[in-house]
Amino acid sequence: MNYLTPEQRQEQKAVAWAEIRDSKRLGQVLYAKSVGIITLKDKEVLQLDYHGITGYLAKDKISNYTYRGLQHLLGKEFEFVVENYENEDKELFVANRTKALEITKKKFWANVEKDQKFNAFIDGNDGYRLFLNVEGVEVILNKAEVSHSFVTEDLRLLFEIGELLPVQIIDFEKPTEEKPNGSLIVSTKALLKDPWETVEDDYQVNGTYIATVHNFHDQHGIFFTLPSGLIARSNFPSFGKPSMFQKGMEHNVRIRSIDLKNRKMSVVVIIPRNKTGMNSTKGRALQ
Numbered sequence: 373m374n375y376l377t378p379e380q381r382q383e384q385k386a387v388a389w390a391e392i393r394d395s396k397r398l399g400q401v402l403y404a405k406s407v408g409i410i411t412l413k414d415k416e417v418l419q420l421d422y423h424g425i426t427g428y429l430a431k432d433k434i435s436n437y438t439y440r441g442l443q444h445l446l447g448k449e450f451e452f453v454v455e456n457y458e459n460e461d462k463e464l465f466v467a468n469r470t471k472a473l474e475i476t477k478k479k480f481w482a483n484v485e486k487d488q489k490f491n492a493f494i495d496g497n498d499g500y501r502l503f504l505n506v507e508g509v510e511v512i513l514n515k516a517e518v519s520h521s522f523v524t525e526d527l528r529l530l531f532e533i534g535e536l537l538p539v540q541i542i543d544f545e546k547p548t549e550e551k552p553n554g555s556l557i558v559s560t561k562a563l564l565k566d567p568w569e570t571v572e573d574d575y576q577v578n579g580t581y582i583a584t585v586h587n588f589h590d591q592h593g594i595f596f597t598l599p600s601g602l603i604a605r606s607n608f609p610s611f612g613k614p615s616m617f618q619k620g621m622e623h624n625v626r627i628r629s630i631d632l633k634n635r636k637m638s639v640v641v642i643i644p645r646n647k648t649g650m651n652s653t654k655g656r657a658l659q
Contacts, residue, residue: 381424385463388423392465395454401472405449409442416442420450420467427452429467435505436470437495444533451476477508481546481554491536492558499526506539509556513539517559520566521603522636524587524595538563567600568635574600575627580642583625585617596625596639604637616643 376384394400404427408419412428420427429452431439439445451472457465492511496503502513515523518530531537539558547554567574575581575598583596586603594606594617606625609617617623625639 473508480507
């Protein structure tokens with residue numbers, strides 16, 4: 373932690389106040405961290421800290437997205453413009469993020485290019501889709517664009533509202549009179565190495581490999597993570613204890629099939645007989 377002298381702290385606040393005044397007068401976009409949640413005039417409000425100066429960001433001024441609550445947004449950084457401020461003795465200002473996003477959106481559409489990379493702000497998450505904000509542009513990211521592998525989990529277990537998610541622009545159409553909002557397609561998996569590109573070099577059908585239990589689904593079976601990061605599916609075991617298939621546990625699996633066209637792989641779990649209570653040490657496949 374950097375400790376400032378009283379003189380340095382005073383100088384920092386003087387600079388911050390100059391930026392706050394410019395933000396209100398010129399629409400300059402500033403950034404501050406949310407440090408608290410309070411209620412003002414019966415409205416839920418985020419409390420911001422801008423270089424030691426307190427700002428208030430009302431729930432309805434955060435974005436066009438309707439948040440159920442603000443707990444997930446605590447501790448996150450927000451862009452904003454200053455809507456109003458008290459005299460410097462009170463050291464208070466009122467922030468508006470919605471206006472700031474309109475400014476960043478105009479800059480984004482003026483300079484957007486395919487394959488550009490951005491950190492998208494996660495506004496919402498319904499388990500199957502992520503509702504993102506990319507420089508002021510609202511985008512929906514489907515589960516299929518999260519990973520090259522089949523994602524079995526509820527996305528609410530993997531991503532948090534207010535988190536920044538790296539994305540790459542796949543395609544876009546700039547706003548026009550007919551389509552004033554334009555369109556934007558982004559992907560997270562485009563930034564990740566695709567393990568399917570080398571799957572035939574990495575694995576053989578009937579080959580046996582060490583894999584980790586990724587997830588257990590009541591309808592679809594057990595999903596394993598292979599060394600390259602690929603997710604492979606196995607049917608439910610016909611014997612063996614359920615406690616043997618907890619998330620993170622390692623097992624030997626034999627590859628039963630590799631479907632390149634549909635990017636799917638199925639495996640069979642190999643468990644030594646002594647682990648299932650049998651006397652022989654030979655392995656037995658779980659279909």
